[in-house]
Amino acid sequence: MKKLFxxxxxxxxxxxxxxxxxxEFGTVRSCKLVMDVFxxxxKGFGFIEMEGHEARAAIAGLNGRDxxxxxxxxxxETPRPKRGRR
Structure with missing residues (x-):
């Protein structure tokens, strides 16, 4: 399972x-949009989970598409670096 940004x-x-x-590229396991609370x-971004080969096909077919x-x-998705304690 791969997570796409x-x-x-x-x-x-x-x-x-x-x-x-x-x-269009395979089975979507989960879909989550980040929404503004108010x-x-x-907010302009979200995440999708798909199987590996389907995820690669989706990236190739949709990146840059209108x-x-x-x-x-x-x-x-690339994990955000951990932030230190304040």
Whole structure:
């Protein structure tokens, strides 16, 4: 199972729209958009989980593609570095 990062999403993006887009390349195991607490709109990025070969196909087919008026960025998730204690 691979986790993909999807960036540069339009604020009007819904999880169903994203899941439908990625399902062209295989089975979407999970879909999570990061939403703004106050406005309820998408913050511009989200995460999708797919099998490895399907994830690679999705990256090749969707990275840079126009979706809801914006050119989306699709790549494997890279863990954020741990931050030290303050």
């Amino acid at each position: 999807i960036g540069n999403l339009a604020a009007s993006t819904k999880e169903n729209d994203l899941q439908t887009l990625f399902s 406005s309820g709109e998408c 979706f809801n008026g914006k050119s989306i960025k699709v790549n494997f």
